[in-house]
Amino acid sequence: MLQIFSLDKENKFKRSENPADIAELLANGAKGVFWVDIEDLTEREIEVLANVFQFHPLAIDDCVKSNSYPKIDDFEKYLFLIFHAVNFSGPTNEFTHSEVDIFLGANFLVTIHQGPIRSIDVQREKCERNAPLYLGKNPDFLLHSMLTQLADNYIPILADIDDNMEELEDLILLEPSKEVMHQIFKMRKVVLQIRRTLGPQRDTIFQLSRGMYPEIPKKSLIYYRDIYDHMYRVYEMAEMYRDLVAGIMDLYVSVITHQQSDQQHQTNTVMKTLTIMTAIFLPLTVITGIYGMNFQHMPELNWEFGYFGVLGLMMIVGFSLFAFFKHKRWI
Amino acid sequence: MLQIFSLDKENKFKRSENPADIAELLANGAKGVFWVDIEDLTEREIEVLANVFQFHPLAIDDCVKSNSYPKIDDFEKYLFLIFHAVNFSGPTNEFTHSEVDIFLGANFLVTIHQGPIRSIDVQREKCERNAPLYLGKNPDFLLHSMLTQLADNYIPILADIDDNMEELEDLILLEPSKEVMHQIFKMRKVVLQIRRTLGPQRDTIFQLSRGMYPEIPKKSLIYYRDIYDHMYRVYEMAEMYRDLVAGIMDLYVSVITHQQSDQQHQTNTVMKTLTIMTAIFLPLTVITGIYGMNFQHMPELNWEFGYFGVLGLMMIVGFSLFAFFKHKRWI
Amino acid sequence: MLQIFSLDKENKFKRSENPADIAELLANGAKGVFWVDIEDLTEREIEVLANVFQFHPLAIDDCVKSNSYPKIDDFEKYLFLIFHAVNFSGPTNEFTHSEVDIFLGANFLVTIHQGPIRSIDVQREKCERNAPLYLGKNPDFLLHSMLTQLADNYIPILADIDDNMEELEDLILLEPSKEVMHQIFKMRKVVLQIRRTLGPQRDTIFQLSRGMYPEIPKKSLIYYRDIYDHMYRVYEMAEMYRDLVAGIMDLYVSVITHQQSDQQHQTNTVMKTLTIMTAIFLPLTVITGIYGMNFQHMPELNWEFGYFGVLGLMMIVGFSLFAFFKHKRWI
Amino acid sequence: MLQIFSLDKENKFKRSENPADIAELLANGAKGVFWVDIEDLTEREIEVLANVFQFHPLAIDDCVKSNSYPKIDDFEKYLFLIFHAVNFSGPTNEFTHSEVDIFLGANFLVTIHQGPIRSIDVQREKCERNAPLYLGKNPDFLLHSMLTQLADNYIPILADIDDNMEELEDLILLEPSKEVMHQIFKMRKVVLQIRRTLGPQRDTIFQLSRGMYPEIPKKSLIYYRDIYDHMYRVYEMAEMYRDLVAGIMDLYVSVITHQQSDQQHQTNTVMKTLTIMTAIFLPLTVITGIYGMNFQHMPELNWEFGYFGVLGLMMIVGFSLFAFFKHKRWI
């Protein structure tokens, strides 16, 4: 679906879906700025890009593939940029990003994406409400506004990660489970993905802010530097989170190891109890067994105090063993 | 085996295996482009390289050794490139690469490799089908087409690694076995090998794309930059996978450690059961043993309620011990 | 709350809260230096920044957001700096930092912060006590004095970390608990935060010390280089602590593992005792049981030395088993 | 021991041990190239270096110390290089290196080493066999030939490491022993040593290949670049092995941990068997004990079916306990 946004002759917002309008707008040159937004590129739109705008086949190819790396290409008559709109679902730790391809010409901006992108919807509404501001100036103003939208998307993501991290830290100390470990691993993945998406975008913005491209006027540079500063900060935070995730993994392993150590200690306590009971009562059983034998000639059986003597012997044996274990500090 | 591909006088595709043709084609100069493909370098082909093309001995040496590092050498009259064609078998996590040596001259391209290479076979078919396109222009067009083929080989490899990684992640959480660990290690190896093969190739392509070599005309540079962008992206992904493999190893160890902790917990439970049974019934055995002794003088034996008294005593002892363990929360 | 510090006509310290004074002071130009300190930015103060000082909207935006990254922006007529005042509570290992936004113009210094900052309070007192020194010179002298204060705050933090580290090291070797591990993790976090806050500040100071900005005269550069040297050293120490924290985590895990190994050893000792007792006395119980059976035809019962024979047999059995375990080195 | 190799007047190989010849050869200038090889530097040879060649004291000092770092020093009239000849014993994982000090002048090459070095012996034999080739040209040809020898020594070392690595990988999966672990650690050491020796040598060769030194003519540069390429590749491989050794250590720990987990599982199985046997038979012992007591008043003893009743009771108790453990899935 292709949409064209421009100002009509009374400086009013005008929305068209007719590709034929583009040629006319292009011919206007610097007088009129327009924005073409393409959602879900089909043969018809590719036709427009190739024939009306006469974009380079390699750039169009990148738009079609839609799994490209963020970058900036200078085709002299226009700039071609690839950006990523990001999305993060805190509860499930799922990070997704979708490509936004941008062409910036002398008097036009073309954006191409698959499915709706929130940042672009927001930008469209802004245009509708305040058309002269966005469509009356150089198209780089439109670009800057959109890039700011895209860059600001990272802020809540990092806040979510920060929350999740603290939660995980607490969970690890309270009840470290396999699920927690899996969450940590997923977070590691997310942080790596953010770094990977962010790094080249930051570099791209940096290039834009250096005043190398005539499409971007000098006085706008500070705005791009501002986006760059934001991205730089987010990147540094992602770096820090990467380190922290490694730290939290170590924390997890150490907590589990500690827990193991505690359980081993408990095992020892239980084992000692068992051993003491066995070591005291088994010998006594043997003693009672001896005097329970039915031999005809067992002198002790006829002794007057034989019974009490044996009871005494059993007590001595029992207490000796008890004292022995006490001495060994098992009790 | 040496094959020569060129255009005949009617601009038709011509295939020859006669090295003698080369001298003639070389003499044609810029008028005719030709491609010499050499599979399995033997003395005869080395002869051709050294005497007909008069390539530098060091370059020929690199071709013969066939375990060289990707690089680019500028011998003024021609460029010498070493590339690696890669191959990955997902199910067994085996990564292999084979060397492709390339000479790019003013009107010729020479490729040398051991055994058939899919990318080169594909390129040959393309040439046959569309000879004027590939053999009618500057030979760098042929080179660019071939390098694109070689670079595109990495894409499915990374997709396979991604799949394997997710599979391993699931396996680790379900049933972490020694075999899984071995798979992780093998994947680590593969990712390291990809990085090692990819890094210098990316740098080589970068040099090609900078317009330093007269063999590559200005207007082709953007195509090399495109290959470079692809390679850069693949390299970055390989970097990310390296981090992820490290993460998955940590995940494995933590899952196993967790499992150990669970088993230790179970050990404790079993041990407690054993200890309780022993601690309750062994003393009772001793009591019954005592009154099973055959002494003549055992007053209790004659008491009227001695038997029931002892039964009661046993119950008291048993319940006391049971209560004790209950109190200690072992039950 | 907005406060204006300047020299009155008799070179005395003058303190005002009236924003209207600013316009006048600004008009004085290089003749009079003044410092505006703003605590807790409200609409009224933003008004002053925007309309009286006419600062760039992006800079004011950074002041309002107050979660910005340390940086330096050159707006030609003035410099805009973001710094972080740091605070560390040793006992709880809590690290906090609060933003200080600074504008440095030809004859003014503006500082903006939320809540009171100790370094700024100290500077204000210094100004009161020695007004001509701080308000009679170029405003960069005031800036330098304040930055030195902010930089010096790191020194006691690192000393505290050093102390905590040694304490943790001792604790780990004495009684490694889960709490110790948590402390280590928190310290890791603190060190990472310090690095993250420090790095860009160090770079900012470096830029100031290179003489790029007309606001900072040549002869002051050495003072900024001195701050830079301090910050560099602190950063290097933070780097070292990061390595040490990683080392201390390894130490912890190894101590716990060692402890586990010791407990396992103890388990083995206890188990052996249990097994020996059981293995010696259970067979004896069976022997006594046999001769305690009430069969009518048991020839041994009538033997004259049957009883002593059995006692002898039991001793032989007992000693044999004892010797057997002795031989196996279990005792 | 000092040996001088040169061409005599009939272009024949000439070998001398007389230091006095050197002065004469030096005086010849560019007409005659000669090579002085010094094994085991003594006072007499140091004398020659200092007085005849007039080398700088610092360079001679480095030769004497013989534990120097690979480097290149330009003393204007000659180059001073330090290289390391390497040696690796695969079976014992022992890596050794010995220093080779080289002076390269306008018409001479001086090599100094302790004990025989295989690469230098090989070079000497080459000279003898083909004297005009090596001694008739610029001395840098001799140097290049020798450096190639030294660089090629690394190739079999890496092949050995690769073999050892694969062997260790198999051993770890089959029977991970303490000895295997020690082997891994030794391999790590070797890889680190190779990197450390290799890095500065690679950089030295790089400097030689850049055409900065008049001693090395332009047309030789490609040969040095070739050595550099080899060294670069070896260095990259050493880097990869370093990563792999870290991976193999992780593999080892995970295999051992897995093994522990298996053993723990077995412990649980054994424990359950023990507990079941004890829990079933101890209560039965108590029952039989009760009816083995000798009280005069035990009503059950006179019941006609008392005996069979008790046997039945014992069976019920036994089967109930068995069923209980079956229910708990311990059997």
Add this chain to the structure above:
Amino acid sequence: MLQIFSLDKENKFKRSENPADIAELLANGAKGVFWVDIEDLTEREIEVLANVFQFHPLAIDDCVKSNSYPKIDDFEKYLFLIFHAVNFSGPTNEFTHSEVDIFLGANFLVTIHQGPIRSIDVQREKCERNAPLYLGKNPDFLLHSMLTQLADNYIPILADIDDNMEELEDLILLEPSKEVMHQIFKMRKVVLQIRRTLGPQRDTIFQLSRGMYPEIPKKSLIYYRDIYDHMYRVYEMAEMYRDLVAGIMDLYVSVITHQQSDQQHQTNTVMKTLTIMTAIFLPLTVITGIYGMNFQHMPELNWEFGYFGVLGLMMIVGFSLFAFFKHKRWI
């Protein structure tokens, strides 16, 4: 304590403690070189530095604080250097360093330190013995000699670390104790401290060797480059030790883990023995218990071969259980 070393008019070594001499010596200019060594800076010496030498307050401040980072500052009329003298006690793995502050002027060298420094004592003795050599030339010769002393101090430290490392490696394989682990951690700390002290000193020497400072004449540069080479090598070795210490920590953990695994194996063996004994003899006890009961109606008791039948039954039961465990490979 302040000491002044200079040459008197007869070119003899002269030692003075009178600060008043300094002004005179300074006035001499390039004619006379002198060295001022200050041990334990007091008010009196600070006075000299500030008023006689007129050093910059920031430099003096660094001398007073004496916990500064190695660096070099160029104050145009003189250079200010901070170096660290290092000391390492092998047996206790204690690493200490003390600051040496150095001013190098046109004809003087000032050294400031707390407590005696061995390198400086050595240098003083050298001066006394060979005054014209050290005090007759440019003061940078004195500096170079002293820096060589300071740099050489690292060599025995690294040798000690190497010895300790090998010793620890052996200890770990023989009897890995908690103490060994602590030693490893301390060594890690030492290596990190060496790197931290060494890095900036190496960089400082590098700056000195680049010929940027007029205080250091061209022909001396090679001597500084020599020190730099030594420091570079030491730094690289410290880097390698850092890697090795990490490796030795891994080795320790793996040895302990292996030991645990061995102990677990032993636990299993002991457990199996216990279980077999219990499982065989407990049932036999129950059988004897049954026929030891005193019921009046127990038909088996009157059977003629009842007793032998029961003995046979017991043997069958015992052997069956033994065979069962044999079959399960527990024996």
